[in-house]
Amino acid sequence: MTGTSTEPFDPTADPSHRTRRGGDDPLDLLGVDAGLDETEVLLRDTVRAFVDDRVLPDIATWFEHGTIPDGLGLELGKLGLLGMNLHGYGCAGTSAVAYGLACAELEAGDSGIRSFVSVQGSLSMFPIWMFGSEDQKRQWLPPMAAGEVIGCFGLTEPDSGSDPGSMRTRARRDGDDWIIDGTKMWITNGGIADVAVVWARADAPESSGGRGPIHGFIVPTDTPGFTANPVPPKLSLRASVTSELVLDGVRVPESNRLPGVESMRGPLSCLNEARYGILWGATGAARACYEAARSYAIDRVQFDRPIAGFQLTQRKLVEMAVAVNKSRLVALHIGRRKDAGEATTAQISFGKMDNVRSALAVAREARSVLGANGITLEYPVIRHANNLESVYTYEGTNEVHTLVLGEAITGISAFT
Numbered sequence: 001m002t003g004t005s006t007e008p009f010d011p012t013a014d015p016s017h018r019t020r021r022g023g024d025d026p027l028d029l030l031g032v033d034a035g036l037d038e039t040e041v042l043l044r045d046t047v048r049a050f051v052d053d054r055v056l057p058d059i060a061t062w063f064e065h066g067t068i069p070d071g072l073g074l075e076l077g078k079l080g081l082l083g084m085n086l087h088g089y090g091c092a093g094t095s096a097v098a099y100g101l102a103c104a105e106l107e108a109g110d111s112g113i114r115s116f117v118s119v120q121g122s123l124s125m126f127p128i129w130m131f132g133s134e135d136q137k138r139q140w141l142p143p144m145a146a147g148e149v150i151g152c153f154g155l156t157e158p159d160s161g162s163d164p165g166s167m168r169t170r171a172r173r174d175g176d177d178w179i180i181d182g183t184k185m186w187i188t189n190g191g192i193a194d195v196a197v198v199w200a201r202a203d204a205p206e207s208s209g210g211r212g213p214i215h216g217f218i219v220p221t222d223t224p225g226f227t228a229n230p231v232p233p234k235l236s237l238r239a240s241v242t243s244e245l246v247l248d249g250v251r252v253p254e255s256n257r258l259p260g261v262e263s264m265r266g267p268l269s270c271l272n273e274a275r276y277g278i279l280w281g282a283t284g285a286a287r288a289c290y291e292a293a294r295s296y297a298i299d300r301v302q303f304d305r306p307i308a309g310f311q312l313t314q315r316k317l318v319e320m321a322v323a324v325n326k327s328r329l330v331a332l333h334i335g336r337r338k339d340a341g342e343a344t345t346a347q348i349s350f351g352k353m354d355n356v357r358s359a360l361a362v363a364r365e366a367r368s369v370l371g372a373n374g375i376t377l378e379y380p381v382i383r384h385a386n387n388l389e390s391v392y393t394y395e396g397t398n399e400v401h402t403l404v405l406g407e408a409i410t411g412i413s414a415f416t
């Protein structure tokens with residue numbers, strides 16, 4: 001307003017006073033997509049097309065048989081999705097938001113496929129990129145980005161899950177080598193990996209309590225003494241290989257130790273990267289369940305009308321729509337913070353905790369909308385619901401992230 005105009009004030013002339021009726025996209029109620037730039041939209045659509053062509057037609061079979069196809073890593077590498085937000089060494093060097101969008105699309109296919117990409121990029125390549133020597137980066141990162149070398153990340157142990165600092169795996173110096181002994185549990189890609197990033201505690205003199213620093217080691221999986229065994233049959237994340245790793249006197253040279261970190265900061269910073277991908281990924285699984293429930297409810301007729309016309313069903317669909325749209329907004333916000341170098345650990349925990357629990361709630365609600373069909377592999381819903389049980393637990397359980405946030409808002413740690 002000029003203050004001198006003789007024109008009557010028209011509030012609708014200012015777009016901020018206008019709202020539109022109609023035209024709402026059921027999958028993008030809040031218009032979150034409008035916050036993406038052209039490159040991001042292109043990348044999202046490319047990954048979505050890959051998932052439509054390559055994952056969705058077969059995922060129910062892979063899930064049922066507990067397999068993933070050989071060569072999937074090469075296909076993902078060709079698309080530039082492995083270690084995609086790392087710079088140099090054959091990696092695509094995208095933004096964090098672009099990486100997040102890819103995770104969402106992959107997990108709309110299946111959490112197992114997103115897990116493959118997260119473990120390769122955020123848990124296996126990232127520690128080498130962040131803490132490795134120049135020689136280690138040059139040797140390992142280009143073939144890993146191409147999917148020619150598959151990695152895994154060994155932190156969890158049978159008796160050391162939420163409290164990884166209590167690990168029992170030990171590394172003992174022997175001349176120019178290290179000898180590693182221990183067992184790692186629940187390791188994604190363990191049985192198909194060419195290389196494992198293994199975290200172990202160095203031996204220390206009794207006088208210092210016997211607990212030395214934590215080191216990360218690059219362990220080729222054909223090293224004598226290294227074996228990968230299947231875990232007990234699982235009913236979640238079936239399209240993903242999960243293994244126990246046994247290290248029995250595994251000898252690696254000092255040149256295989258990651259020189260850039262000697263504490264829990266090493267594995268924890270990798271987990272932070274992976275959790276960031278998960279907080280996006282969960283939005284994809286939730287979207288797939290909501291989409292399946294919405295279209296099923298519109299088609300399915302009972303009592304002579306689509307079940308989408310019943311108020312109770314509409315309420316379920318609305319709760320799902322709100323959860324899906326809110327979690328996408330949270331993901332994009334945290335992604336922009338991360339690209340600005342401002343994302344905090346508590347913000348990543350916020351996203352991982354809330355987006356995964358809300359995706360799980362969406363999946364369970366969607367299951368009820370599909371009635372009996374909802375328990376079959378013909379529809380994606382029960383598969384996503386089962387997968388999300390793992391996602392709820394790995395990379396920091398829901399409870400662990402609650403306590404991280406609890407510390408952030410009270411200043412008091414509940415862990416110690």
Ligand SMILES: Cc1cc2nc3c(=O)[nH]c(=O)nc-3n(C[C@H](O)[C@H](O)[C@H](O)COP(=O)(O)OP(=O)(O)OC[C@H]3O[C@@H](n4cnc5c(N)ncnc54)[C@H](O)[C@@H]3O)c2cc1C
Pocket residue numbers: 119153154155156160161162163185186187188189237242390393394395396397398399400403414415
């Ligand atoms: C499919 C799958 C794939 C995985 N992939 C990998 C991988 O690639 N690499 C890897 O290293 N690990 C991997 N993990 C392991 C995963 O990170 C652990 O399962 C997770 O950290 C939890 O550890 P836990 O299962 O031993 O549970 P526990 O730590 O024993 O927890 C059991 C329960 O106790 C709760 N609890 C524990 N401590 C507290 C506390 N202080 N306060 C309140 N509640 C608490 C937990 O929240 C949980 O509800 C994977 C797990 C799964 C299921």
